[in-house]
Amino acid sequence: MTFAPRTWVVGETVTAALMNQEIRDQWNTVLGAWTAYTPAWTAVTTNPVLGNGTLVGQYMKIGRTCHLIITLTTGSTTTYGTGFWRLSLPFQAASGTPGVLNWAYSTSAANNFMIGSSVLPSSTSTSDNIWMPNQATTGDWNVMSETSPYAPAAGYILRGWGTYQTAT
Secondary structure, eight states: OOSOOOOOOTTOOOOHHHHIIIIIHHHHHHHSOOEEEOOOEEESSBOOBOTTOEEEEEEEEETTEEEEEEEEEOOTTOBOOBSOEEEBOSSOBOSSOOEEEEEEEEOSSSSOEEEEEEEEOTTOSBOOOOEEEOSSSTTOEEEOOSSSSSOOOTTOEEEEEEEEEBOO
């Protein structure tokens, strides 16, 4: 919603402008287009550099619920930093356990994609560790980094999506 709903007063005259603001405009927000944002891509030790890759995000926020999609496509001049990767959220997450993001990692290698996830920690403004299956050990999961689950290359795509509760 774009704002807190009006508190009506007994005897108040309801006008078309008030109805449009209270009903039409609120529904347009709920049913409208998603909002684009540019996530920040960081790593624990040294941040990656996007180079000629692309990183886009979009979200739909309704009240304190945020639905989001992030797509990172690596390029030939992308460098991958060092340490565990994280991507920024459009809004700070609520305290407690605000949500989980799902991830799909597509490659041009023999194993062409894998599915992972990350639990959002309390009051965070970025994704937490992105967990992906270990390619060498069945049932083992590792945090995504410049070398895990394997070294990335140009054209690899990391997609994230999910829903979480925002702090405000």
